[in-house]
Amino acid sequence: MNRISTAAERRRKEVLTAWGLIAPALIIMLIFTVYPVFRSVYLSLTKYRMGMEAPEFIAFDNFARLFRNATFWKVMRNTAVFALYTVIPSMVLGLALAMLVNRKGRHIGFIRTSYFYPSVMPMIAIASVWMFIYMARNGLFDQIMIAVGVGPLNVLSDKDTVLPAMAVMYVWREAGYLMVFFLSGLQSINADVLEAASIDGATGWRTFRHITLPLLAPTTLFVSTIAFTNCFKLADHVIIMTEGAPNNASTLLLYYIYQQGFTNMNYGVSSALTVIMLVLLLVVSMPRFFSQDRKIHYA
Amino acid sequence: MTLKKVNSGALTALSILLGLVWLAPLVWLIGTALTEPSFNMSFIPTTPFTTDNLTYVWNAIPFAQYYLNTIILVVVTFAIQFVTSTLAGYALAFYNFRGQALMFVVIFMQIIIPNDVLIIPNFMTLSEMGLIDTKLGIMAPFLGSALAIFLLRQHFKTVPRAFGEAARIDGANLQQTIWQVYMPCAKAAYMSFAVISVSYHWNNYLWPLIVTKSPTNRTLTVGLAIFAKSKEADMQWANVCAATLIIIAPLLLAFFIMQKQFMNSFVSAGVKE
Numbered sequence A: 001m002n003r004i005s006t007a008a009e010r011r012r013k014e015v016l017t018a019w020g021l022i023a024p025a026l027i028i029m030l031i032f033t034v035y036p037v038f039r040s041v042y043l044s045l046t047k048y049r050m051g052m053e054a055p056e057f058i059a060f061d062n063f064a065r066l067f068r069n070a071t072f073w074k075v076m077r078n079t080a081v082f083a084l085y086t087v088i089p090s091m092v093l094g095l096a097l098a099m100l101v102n103r104k105g106r107h108i109g110f111i112r113t114s115y116f117y118p119s120v121m122p123m124i125a126i127a128s129v130w131m132f133i134y135m136a137r138n139g140l141f142d143q144i145m146i147a148v149g150v151g152p153l154n155v156l157s158d159k160d161t162v163l164p165a166m167a168v169m170y171v172w173r174e175a176g177y178l179m180v181f182f183l184s185g186l187q188s189i190n191a192d193v194l195e196a197a198s199i200d201g202a203t204g205w206r207t208f209r210h211i212t213l214p215l216l217a218p219t220t221l222f223v224s225t226i227a228f229t230n231c232f233k234l235a236d237h238v239i240i241m242t243e244g245a246p247n248n249a250s251t252l253l254l255y256y257i258y259q260q261g262f263t264n265m266n267y268g269v270s271s272a273l274t275v276i277m278l279v280l281l282l283v284v285s286m287p288r289f290f291s292q293d294r295k296i297h298y299a
Numbered sequence B: 001m002t003l004k005k006v007n008s009g010a011l012t013a014l015s016i017l018l019g020l021v022w023l024a025p026l027v028w029l030i031g032t033a034l035t036e037p038s039f040n041m042s043f044i045p046t047t048p049f050t051t052d053n054l055t056y057v058w059n060a061i062p063f064a065q066y067y068l069n070t071i072i073l074v075v076v077t078f079a080i081q082f083v084t085s086t087l088a089g090y091a092l093a094f095y096n097f098r099g100q101a102l103m104f105v106v107i108f109m110q111i112i113i114p115n116d117v118l119i120i121p122n123f124m125t126l127s128e129m130g131l132i133d134t135k136l137g138i139m140a141p142f143l144g145s146a147l148a149i150f151l152l153r154q155h156f157k158t159v160p161r162a163f164g165e166a167a168r169i170d171g172a173n174l175q176q177t178i179w180q181v182y183m184p185c186a187k188a189a190y191m192s193f194a195v196i197s198v199s200y201h202w203n204n205y206l207w208p209l210i211v212t213k214s215p216t217n218r219t220l221t222v223g224l225a226i227f228a229k230s231k232e233a234d235m236q237w238a239n240v241c242a243a244t245l246i247i248i249a250p251l252l253l254a255f256f257i258m259q260k261q262f263m264n265s266f267v268s269a270g271v272k273e
Helices: A007-044 A061-067 A070-101 A108-120 A123-133 A140-147 A162-187 A191-199 A204-232 A236-241 A253-263 A267-290 B003-033 B052-060 B063-094 B100-112 B115-128 B135-142 B146-157 B161-169 B174-185 B187-203 B206-211 B220-229 B237-257 B259-268
Strands: none
Touching: A007 A267, A007 B063, A007 B100, A007 B115, A007 B135, A007 B146, A061 A267, A070 A108, A070 A162, A070 A204, A070 A253, A070 B003, A108 A162, A108 B003, A108 B237, A108 B259, A123 A140, A123 A162, A123 A236, A123 B003, A123 B220, A123 B237, A162 A204, A162 A236, A162 B003, A162 B259, A191 A204, A204 A267, A236 A253, A236 B206, A236 B220, A253 A267, A253 B115, A253 B206, A267 B100, A267 B115, B003 B237, B052 B063, B052 B237, B063 B100, B063 B135, B063 B146, B063 B174, B063 B187, B063 B220, B063 B237, B100 B146, B115 B135, B115 B206, B135 B206, B146 B174, B146 B187, B161 B174, B174 B187, B187 B237, B187 B259, B206 B220, B220 B237, B237 B259
16 A cells, blocks of 8 residues: 655654653663662651561651651761862862873873873772872871871871871772863853953952953853762772771761661661752752753863 | 962872871772781881782682672662663663653652661562562662663664654664664663662672672672671781772772773763753
């Protein structure tokens, strides 16, 4: 039978083709990105631990219990403190490094490489190396401290220094990563604008404050969401270096989720913690929603 | 000499100095891995050169198996992402259909929610599928990649429409148009994504740690962590450094050779428009 396909039929075929093309990726993403979000929300409202046949609905009891739990607040405080110690310092340092290497020169490629390379190393490799640097007495850091007369500090075993010590390591890793985004932001600033400013008599700091920084605003906004997200999704170094010691002083939220889920086998509570994590991620990703309609150029 | 020149000289010196500070842990790592063990940690090795540490850990840990596992994981993950993302990226670039919005919401969700925070529910799903302690289980959550789809969609959109139309007129079907016309036009995007995907999966730790139970499926990172935390490795930094060097060497070498490509790839992954 020879028939001429109508516009409607063609359109139908096109829609089917499109669905067929996205289906493989979409199915995976529905199973491992969308479904787990809803499942976490559901399980967070249930009592569910190892040995139980099925989750038991208990409404907001997991949250209520967490909010009365001192360890939970300690973990939240650690997570906030760790973010405070790492996000802004690594952004400032990342921008400073980007400005330092935003020029042409023989060795510039090598210098950029030396700042960025920690980003292609696994966090656990970095943590193993820094664990030795921080090791009591024989470690590099304590040897320096002994040499300058401060004496061994054993920073990873002290509740007051463990987070700052981890933060230094993390800023060392993250600054070079954030640098490349700032570098590309700086390179997209029109040279004419900077030249006009210098003709008008603007000098270093004023140019930076009134021209470079405002023009970098979209990059900075974007970098801040990456910096926060990366810092929240961090647990590897805790597993290697301290396992939360001393007395949960270095337990961060994701490590706590891992511990509640896989050590204590308490799926209800770990799901409630996951929901809290999801809310945090949503909040720090807000700038991305708002920056969507503004034109942002990175490269 | 003008003030400007002095300034620029000082900045160069500062940037080199900082570079050396940044390189210090790596220098120490390599120096320690390749010299005889010493009791005190010193930045410049004081003991003679040796490859004994490397030989020792290579035999003490089933590294050959872990290497093979990691390579399989990285290659197969990328290969599947390559196919699923190309198809989805093409559909989102050229078709208008109901459900498109759904796809964008899902993409956006994956971009703001890193896989690591969904370990609990994803582990449950994986056990229900019977994929615990399998290589497929480590790969599964990553086989549909929002980042790759988005990157490819943006790239396909810049390809002149005439290319696709010409192919159609010559009688190419949909699959031929995608794989023989559009795919070769997006080489740069594939390269960027390959760098990101390979680095991510080579270095990933938490998810493989949770999923794997046996040496037959463990990745290099999981193997290193087990070794670094074992009694055997206590204070034995020469051995831990040797093990670390073994697992970071390939990616680090690739990075030092293609540093520009690596850094550009990470930047292009940040383009979310």
